[in-house]
Structures are given as C-alpha cells and as structure tokens.
Amino acid sequence: MTREGPQKGPLSGLRIADFSWVGAGPRATKDLADYGASVIKVESAKRLDLGRLSPPFKDGKRHHDASAFFAITNTGKQGVTINLNDPRGIEVAKKLVAWADVVVENFGKGFMDRIGLSWDILKSIKPDIILLSVSVAGRTGPLSDLRGYGNSAAALSGFAALSGWPDRGPHMAPFAYGDVVAPMMATVAVLAALEHRRVTGEGQHLDVSQVEPMMLVTSDCLADMQRGIEPRRGNDDPRMEPHGLFPCRGPDQWCAIAVRDDADWQVLSGLSGINDTRFTTLEGRKRHCSDLCTSLATWTRTQDKHRLADRLSTAGVPAEAVNDGRDVFTDAELERAGHYHRIRHDRLGDCEMPGPPLRFSDAGIHLGPPPLLGGDNRAVFVDLLGMDPGAVDELTASGALA
Amino acid sequence: MLNHLTIIDATGELGALAGHMLAQLGASVTRLIPAAGDSADPVWNRDKAALSLDDADLPALLSKADILLRNGPLLGVNITDYPRLIDVLLTPFACADRPATDLTLMARSGLLHIGGDPDREPLRLPGQQTYALGAIQAVIGALTALHARKDKGQRVTVSAYQSAVLANYREPVMWDWAGKVGGRQGNLLVRGKSGVNQVWKVADGWVTWALVDNPGMMRAMVALMHADDMAGPLAGVEWENILVADLPQETLKEWEKVVGAFFATKTRAFLADQSNRHGMGLSAIDEPQDVLNSAHHRARSAFVPFDDPVSGRTIRVPGPLFRTNREDAR
Numbered sequence: 011m012t013r014e015g016p017q018k019g020p021l022s023g024l025r026i027a028d029f030s031w032v033g034a035g036p037r038a039t040k041d042l043a044d045y046g047a048s049v050i051k052v053e054s055a056k057r058l059d060l061g062r063l064s065p066p067f068k069d070g071k072r073h074h075d076a077s078a079f080f081a082i083t084n085t086g087k088q089g090v091t092i093n094l095n096d097p098r099g100i101e102v103a104k105k106l107v108a109w110a111d112v113v114v115e116n117f118g119k120g121f122m123d124r125i126g127l128s129w130d131i132l133k134s135i136k137p138d139i140i141l142l143s144v145s146v147a148g149r150t151g152p153l154s155d156l157r158g159y160g161n162s163a164a165a166l167s168g169f170a171a172l173s174g175w176p177d178r179g180p181h182m183a184p185f186a187y188g189d190v191v192a193p194m195m196a197t198v199a200v201l202a203a204l205e206h207r208r209v210t211g212e213g214q215h216l217d218v219s220q221v222e223p224m225m226l227v228t229s230d231c232l233a234d235m236q237r238g239i240e241p242r243r244g245n246d247d248p249r250m251e252p253h254g255l256f257p258c259r260g261p262d263q264w265c266a267i268a269v270r271d272d273a274d275w276q277v278l279s280g281l282s283g284i285n286d287t288r289f290t291t292l293e294g295r296k297r298h299c300s301d302l303c304t305s306l307a308t309w310t311r312t313q314d315k316h317r318l319a320d321r322l323s324t325a326g327v328p329a330e331a332v333n334d335g336r337d338v339f340t341d342a343e344l345e346r347a348g349h350y351h352r353i354r355h356d357r358l359g360d361c362e363m364p365g366p367p368l369r370f371s372d373a374g375i376h377l378g379p380p381p382l383l384g385g386d387n388r389a390v391f392v393d394l395l396g397m398d399p400g401a402v403d404e405l406t407a408s409g410a411l412a
Numbered sequence: 413m414l415n416h417l418t419i420i421d422a423t424g425e426l427g428a429l430a431g432h433m434l435a436q437l438g439a440s441v442t443r444l445i446p447a448a449g450d451s452a453d454p455v456w457n458r459d460k461a462a463l464s465l466d467d468a469d470l471p472a473l474l475s476k477a478d479i480l481l482r483n484g485p486l487l488g489v490n491i492t493d494y495p496r497l498i499d500v501l502l503t504p505f506a507c508a509d510r511p512a513t514d515l516t517l518m519a520r521s522g523l524l525h526i527g528g529d530p531d532r533e534p535l536r537l538p539g540q541q542t543y544a545l546g547a548i549q550a551v552i553g554a555l556t557a558l559h560a561r562k563d564k565g566q567r568v569t570v571s572a573y574q575s576a577v578l579a580n581y582r583e584p585v586m587w588d589w590a591g592k593v594g595g596r597q598g599n600l601l602v603r604g605k606s607g608v609n610q611v612w613k614v615a616d617g618w619v620t621w622a623l624v625d626n627p628g629m630m631r632a633m634v635a636l637m638h639a640d641d642m643a644g645p646l647a648g649v650e651w652e653n654i655l656v657a658d659l660p661q662e663t664l665k666e667w668e669k670v671v672g673a674f675f676a677t678k679t680r681a682f683l684a685d686q687s688n689r690h691g692m693g694l695s696a697i698d699e700p701q702d703v704l705n706s707a708h709h710r711a712r713s714a715f716v717p718f719d720d721p722v723s724g725r726t727i728r729v730p731g732p733l734f735r736t737n738r739e740d741a742r
Contacts, residue, residue, distance in 0.1 A: 020560035045556050063625065065657065066589035078589040082581065118691070129737070148735060151711040156688050157629070161601070161610050162695035165620040168703035170611070172538035173527075180618055180697050182599045182610040183537060184526050190579045194548045199734050201555035202437050206413040208559075217735040222714055225703065225730040227429070227544040230453040233720060235700040236727040245515065245536050249451070253515060255524070255533045262595070264534060266519035323510040330512075330520040332534055334593045335583030338522040347506035349574055364584070367546075367574030368553040369506070371567040373560055 017374025019046015024204070027110035028052060028087065029094075029103075029127075031059040033160070033186060034144045034220060035116035036083045037193035042112075042200065043086030044366050044377055050106060050390055051087040051381055054094065055412050062383070068358050074383050075357040081380040085353065085363050089381025090390045091412050098410035100126045105395045107135045112200055116144040118157050129215045138213040140203045144196050146188070148219035160186020163220030172231045175244045188220035195223040251295035252278075255332060256307050258315035264332035265315045267306070267322065269295070274327050281325060282309045351377035356385075387411060413736075414439040417558075420473050421460060422482040425540070426572060427502045428456035429547035430481050434554070435459035436733050439479075444468055454721050455729050478565075479554045491567070498557045498565040502550045506571040517542040521576035522583045529598045545579055546572030606661045609668050611697065612675045619675065619683055621694040623664060627651035629693040636686055637674045644670040704728055 024047035028039040031053070043049040053059050061080040068076040090106075093099040104127070107113055113132060115122055122128055122143075132139050146162050147153040156162060161182055164170040169188075174181035199216040207213055225232065231241040239248065247253040247268070255264040269275050272291060279285060284305045288298045295302055310318060315331035322329035331337065344350065348369075350362040358379075365377050391397045391411065405411040415438040421431030422444045435441040436459065443450075443460040450457070463473075470489050474480060479498045480491070491499050504512035518524045518536050528535030553568035560566070577584070586592045600607035601622055608622045623630070630651045637643040646667055656664075675683065680696035687694035698706065709715060716731035 020556045041552065066586055078585050082585055147708060148712055151708040153688060153708040157691040158693040158695060161620040161622065165695040165697040168698055168700045170697050171699045180611060181535065182620060184597055184601060185582055195733060197552050198555065201559060202413045204559055209416060215737040226733065227541060228539045229455045229730050231539045232700055233453065233455045233727055233729060237723040241700060266516045268513040268515045326511055328511040328513045328516045330516040332519045332524050333522045334525045335522055335587040336593050338577055339584040339587045343505055343508050347571060347574060364578055367549050367578055368568055368570040370557060
C-alpha cells in the first residue's frame with residue numbers, strides 16, 4: 011500500500027486514517043504522505059471536501075476531481091468514500107481505525123462522538139491509537155465550539171491585529187495562515203506522539219488548534235507589546251534601517267532591502283552614491299529615515315527589481331525582488347532545489363506539485379497523485395481490509411460507502 | 413513527550429524557534445552561543461541551557477545528542493563522527509548563496525506581493541514568519557528522521573525560502589493553472605471570480621466574517637439578521653444552490669452592504685457569542701492585550717510567565733504547543 015519512489019520514504023510503514031477535510035487537517039496528512047506514510051483519506055460524495063470545490067480547476071471546468079487546490083493539499087493519499095451518517099459506514103470506518111496508527115479529524119466538536127467514533131471507542135478498537143483533532147480554537151475552553159476558518163484563527167490569536175500599518179486598522183492576510191501553521195504543528199504533534207508511543211507504548215489524543223500556533227509564531231510581537239514597543243509596525247524593523255520596500259521600474263514593482271548593520275550601509279552607500287554622514291549609524295538612519303528612504307527610492311526607481319536585488323546581494327546586502335506568483339513559479343532556485351514534483355493524475359494529467367521544503371540524506375521524498383473521489387474504494391475495502399466484494403457492492407449501492 | 417531526547421541548538425535567529433519547540437515537547441536543549449552573541453529574541457531561547465560556543469566541549473556534547481540544529485558548519489566538527497546524530501541544517505536557501513533576512517525571504521516567496529492595501533506598498537506578515545516557517549519545518553524534518561532512525565541518524569536540510577513558498581499556497585498555483593497573477597486586495601478574500609470582505613467595523617471594534625460557500629454558516633447569520641428584520645435580500649438566498657465564489661462582484665457588494673449595516677448595530681461580544689452558539693464562522697478581532705486577557709486562552713493555559721531580560725519584567729508568552737489528553741490528565 012505504501013507509495014514509494016526509488017528511495018524509501020522516512021515514514022514508510024506508518025498508517026494514517028484521515029477523516030479531515032478542507033485545509034487544516036489535509037495539509038498535515040499531505041506532509042505525512044509525502045514522507046512515505048500510507049494515508050487513506052475518507053470522504054463522502056454526500057458531503058464533498060470543500061477543497062474539491064475550490065478553483066483553479068483543470069481547463070477552468072469545475073469537477074470534484076479537477077481542483078488543483080485540492081490536488082496540492084492531498085498528494086500521495088488514497089481516497090475512499092464512506093457515509094459517516096450511516097451506521098454501516100461507521101462499521102467500515104472502524105475497520106480503518108483498526109488498521110491505522112493515527113486517526114486524523116477536523117470536524118466540529120462532538121461530531122466524532124455523535125457518529126460513534128469517540129476517543130474511548132477508538133481506544134477500544136486499538137489501545138495505542140493516536141488521535142489528532144485539529145480545530146480553530148481547540149477542543150477545550152469557552153470557544154471550543156467555534157466553527158470557522160483561518161480568518162477566525164487570525165482574529166483570536168492577535169495575528170490580524172498585529173498585521174498592518176500603524177495608522178490603519180487590522181489587516182487580514184489574503185490567505186488562511188492558520189491553515190498553514192496549524193497543520194505544520196499537527197504534523198509535529200503526530201511525530202512527537204509516535205516517538206512517545208515508541209518509547210512507552212501509549213497512544214494519545216492530540217488537540218491542535220489554529221489559534222495557539224499562530225500565537226507561538228508571533229511570540230516576539232506579543233512580547234514587544236508588553237515591552238512597550240509598537241507591535242503593528244508595517245514593514246519596519248527596530249534593529250534595521252533601511253528595512254523596507256523600494257519602488258523599481260514598472261507598475262507596482264518593488265525590491266526589498268534590509269540593511270542589517272553599518273557595514274551593510276557602507277556597501278549600499280557606495281553602490282547608490284548616497285553619501286550623507288547623518289546615515290552612518292543605525293541611530294542616525296532611524297532619525298533621518300524619511301530623507302534616507304526618499305533618496306534610496308530615487309535611486310531604485312529606474313532599476314529592474316531582479317537586477318537590483320542580484321546586484322545588492324552579490325555585494326553582500328540582503329535584497330530580493332518582491333515576486334508575484336509568476337515570478338515564484340519560474341524561480342530558478344526552486345527548479346534547482348527540486349521544489350516541484352511531477353505527478354500523473356487521471357483528471358489533471360501530467361503536472362507538477364510543490365513538495366516539502368526539506369531533504370533527507372538517506373531517505374526519499376515521493377509525491378503521489380491526489381485521490382479521485384472514491385477512487386481507491388475497492389483497493390482499500392476489499393484488498394486491504396479484506397471485505398467481501400459483494401458486501402462492498404451492496405454497501406456502495408445503498409449509500410453507506412458513497 | 414520527548415523527555416528522553418537531547419538536542420544541541422547551534423542556530424541563531426533562523427532556527428531558535430525549532431529548539432524552543434523541542435524544549436516545549438520535553439527535550440533537553442542546549443544552546444551554543446557564538447562569541448559575537450545571538451540576536452534571537454529571548455522568548456525563543458527561554459527553555460534552553462546555554463553554553464558559549466568557544467568553551468563548549470563539542471565532541472562530548474554531540475556524542476550524547478540525538479539532534480543537532482545548525483545554520484552552517486561547526487568549526488572543527490566532523491558530523492560523520494556521530495553516526496546516530498540527526499543533523500538538521502536550516503539555511504535561507506537550498507542552493508543560492510546570498511544574504512537574507514526575514515523580509516527579503518518573504519519578498520522572494522511571493523507572500524509580500526499579496527499583503528496589504530492596494531494604495532500602498534506591499535506589507536509583510538508580522539514578526540519573522542519565514543524564519544518561523546523554516547524552524548517548524550526543521551522540527552518536522554528532525555522528528556521524521558528520528559522516526560526513521562534505527563541505529564543510524566541522517567542529515568536533514570531545510571530551506572526557509574521553500575518553507576515560505578509552500579505557505580504561499582495559492583499564488584504560484586494560480587499562475588500555473590489559471591495564468592492569473594494576484595495583487596493586493598486589502599481585506600478582501602478573493603476566490604473564483606469575486607472578492608468578499610473579511611474585516612468588518614462593528615459598534616465597538618472589529619470582527620472577521622465573510623460570505624463563503626458554507627451554507628450552514630450563511631443560514632445561521634441570515635437567521636440572526638432576520639430576527640432584527642435586517643436580512644434584506646439575503647433572506648431569500650438558497651445557499652445550497654449557489655456558489656458564492658462565482659457570484660458577480662456587484663451582487664456581493666449589495667449583500668455586504670446589508671451585512672455591514674447589521675454589524676454596525678452590534679458589539680463584538682454579542683456577535684462572537686451568537687457565532688459560537690450557532691456556528692456562524694464569525695470571530696471578534698482581538699488586540700494583543702485582548703489575547704493576553706482572553707478567558708479562552710486562560711482556560712487552556714495558553715500563556716506562561718517569563719522573566720524577560722529585555723524589559724526586566726515578568727511578561728506572558730505562549731506556552732504549550734498543543735494539548736494532549738495525557739497532559740490534561742496529569
């Protein structure tokens with residue numbers, strides 16, 4: 011069942027029963043699948059994973075197997091359909107639990123209990139099972155019933171209030187950062203629990219929220235607020251100047267420049283021809299930052315953002331073009347690093363999917379295609395779980411495995 | 413959970429969070445401080461023992477360590493002398509050799525391009541998010557290699573830049589599949605053909621909510637508006653039969669005007685409470701002080717006290733990474 015490339019994945023042999031959907035759960039199980047775990051994604055045609063409805067679609071035509079968004083979130087998994095509102099479906103789900111090392115879910119609080127897959131029942135099926143629950147605000151506390159998306163996590167963690175310009179209101183990042191950070195923390199939690207189980211033999215129920223990881227990654231900002239330092243400061247950094255974006259040739263083209271210390275400034279001063287003794291020290295550059303940034307912007311405005319970034323970087327000053335999606339997709343660094351992996355998918359065709367940002371010296375990373383809806387029903391129900399083919403057909407026809 | 417593990421942390425700003433996370437999980441973490449000092453915020457180093465890099469007996473430390481976290485070579489150390497060691501090398505780039513900061517990595521990753529308001533320059537995420545993303549990936553790499561370790565460790569290389577690109581999960585794929593390049597939309601969430609507002613002014617502050625393709629959430633909100641006779645055209649919408657992402661912008665604007673008028677009459681607390689009861693997908697936007705004072709975070713012991721060397725005061729900082737039934741039962 012394990013999908014393996016030429017070199018075995020480091021999590022080869024690990025088994026995941028994945029009941030999660032949309033972003034916060036599936037991204038964690040995608041990590042595990044990319045590293046070689048066998049992940050079986052449980053869905054229902056009666057309640058589609060909303061990721062399957064998210065654009066972009068292959069050739070712009072909406073179809074539940076044609077979403078590229080769903081694909082990049084679910085590489086390397088097998089897919090089955092089980093109607094979790096049907097008791098006969100739950101009995102099949104229990105067989106998957108018995109097979110699995112880890113069960114993953116991100117339903118609303120209490121749903122797993124109501125359908126008969128509570129923590130106690132999972133333990134009775136497999137005493138050392140690890141259950142991962144991912145939610146917006148966690149499974150305990152006054153907000154544990156909260157249903158929502160990444161924007162709720164950004165709001166409740168302070169992330170939205172910490173984002174933005176000092177003279178404007180909160181800014182909501184245009185993507186669900188909670189759906190990025192929480193699944194990473196969920197992956198950490200599962201791996202830590204597996205290590206704990208290896209040593210002690212114990213399973214456990216992991217409760218990963220979106221809010222708490224977002225607070226963790228802004229610990230420095232929350233500390234600054236308590237130190238009396240303005241935490242919502244746009245692109246400024248209290249320890250660097252200049253530190254921001256400077257206009258370049260063309261509409262809405264920018265280059266990020268970060269001068270870490272006086273030595274960086276000497277280099278930049280030499281390249282730009284801005285020779286002003288007021289700017290020699292950090293204190294001076296901070297005090298006269300308006301004049302400094304105006305002079306620097308005058309110098310950058312006529313230059314190509316990529317060439318300017320390369321020129322400054324070569325001289326030792328951190329600088330990068332502010333890339334758009336096209337710039338990123340075509341970045342030679344990603345090509346060289348093997349960031350994109352080629353997959354073959356029945357609906358999407360031959361295409362490239364982004365892979366993990368790390369490499370193992372003695373293990374491979376292999377991205378398999380995302381599952382078609384119910385595409386692995388027979389392989390999983392009959393071949394893996396040993397169910398009678400006739401019974402599977404009957405359960406499928408009556409809607410329990412749909 | 414990881415009390416039996418020993419970690420040597422030779423990272424600086426890029427990576428300090430990784431050692432902190434492993435310490436939070438119970439591992440014994442020793443930080444090696446270079447002679448030039450360490451610019452990482454002390455909140456990331458608070459649960460680690462510290463040794464001067466110049467004085468440390470590296471062979472003795474590494475022979476007992478399970479995981480080494482580093483950003484570059486350790487002078488005089490041959491990693492292959494420690495075959496069980498999991499050697500995690502976290503760098504700005506996998507291939508490119510150029511200087512970087514959190515800001516420049518974020519610029520290159522595309523995350524900056526889409527942040528902020530259309531009338532201003534692009535806006536970074538708060539804090540040092542590319543460093544944070546790289547650090548969490550380093551922990552994932554370390555624990556994955558630990559899972560695979562029988563007798564022999566291995567090297568794990570982690571790119572902070574690629575970690576940030578992965579977080580930018582929509583823009584490169586939109587270019588690849590739809591030939592579209594996104595831009596700054598302020599607080600609009602753009603999906604499909606249209607954008608929906610995510611940040612709303614209410615009577616006493618701000619809340620977040622959006623028109624999304626979740627019929628249950630939409631029905632719950634409209635029911636609340638209807639109770640005040642303020643649902644207007646939303647009362648007749650059959651949410652199961654439409655796709656919000658495909659609606660014309662004009663329709664969404666008209667609907668959002670109705671929602672905005674309703675929100676303006678309500679407080680953050682009222683709307684958040686109703687949402688929590690009825691599953692409307694709305695949250696109050698908490699300022700940092702609200703976050704520190706939140707009853708919910710208090711109930712989950714989400715913050716712990718920290719004697720902050722910067723301010724000389726005891727401040728509160730995020731505590732456990734997540735909850736488990738094992739720890740709750742203790």
